[in-house]
Amino acid sequence: MPAEAALDPISSAERERYRESGFFVRPGALGPGDLAPLRAAVEAIHARVVEAAGRVAAAPVERIDDRRYQSLLGSTVKWEWREGAPEIRSMEPFLHLDARLEGLVDDVRLAGPARELLGEPLALFTDKLNFKRPRGAPFPWHQDTPYWRFGCAHTDRLVSLQLYLDDATRENGCLWMIAGSHLHGDLPVHEDRGLLGRLYTDVDRVPAGERVPIEAPGGSVVFFHGDVVHGSRSNRGAGSRRALVLTYQPAGHPCWNREDVRNIRP
């Protein structure tokens, strides 16, 4: 974190947007000087994971809903949907693989607004790294809360953010949000889509809400509620659309599906 990083308190407009729509965006919250080392760090992780997958003793690839998953380097790696593609779609957790990335969790530009939204000291809940390479698959509409409910009793006290490492556009598969969808609790899902597929929201059966593409430059941060319906389309661009996803919870709780507690430094 650069020494000059300082909390920019959330405005009443941002608070209202979060309350009414379930999200707000801070364009360019991190600058180019922050992004270059972060991009290098995530590419180093990608290379290490691909290398680990090629080892004879690597954990086997498992299939859920015919998608490829693999436990590598202490992370659950989801491979790109195209059969055989040696590209990571997303992996969770990932912060333990690089100290520069791990320190980001305390950065006031990320944790500060989350702390203001929750109104209490924070701990990390979970961390995910999404690569979305060119031709990377869409992320179907979904809410995060139903996924986390297995293993968390305080899903109403979580705040997530997505930090774009690259400029995000409709073409390269920016995030989309359905404004106000967080106000309705658990929404209908596609029961016939398999084990994880049944966590995808059936948007034809949810209350109407504006579908908002979050087009924003690299370094922008989207803060969002665990119940807001969100997703992304495939990457039709020539470059990656990489992003870090962090979720915070009240201090003192262990990370999701883990035993360690990672409190945020004030």
Ligand SMILES: O=C(O)CCC(=O)C(=O)O
């Ligand atoms: O980054 C994306 O395309 C969407 C990711 C997402 O919604 C998730 O990781 O839960």
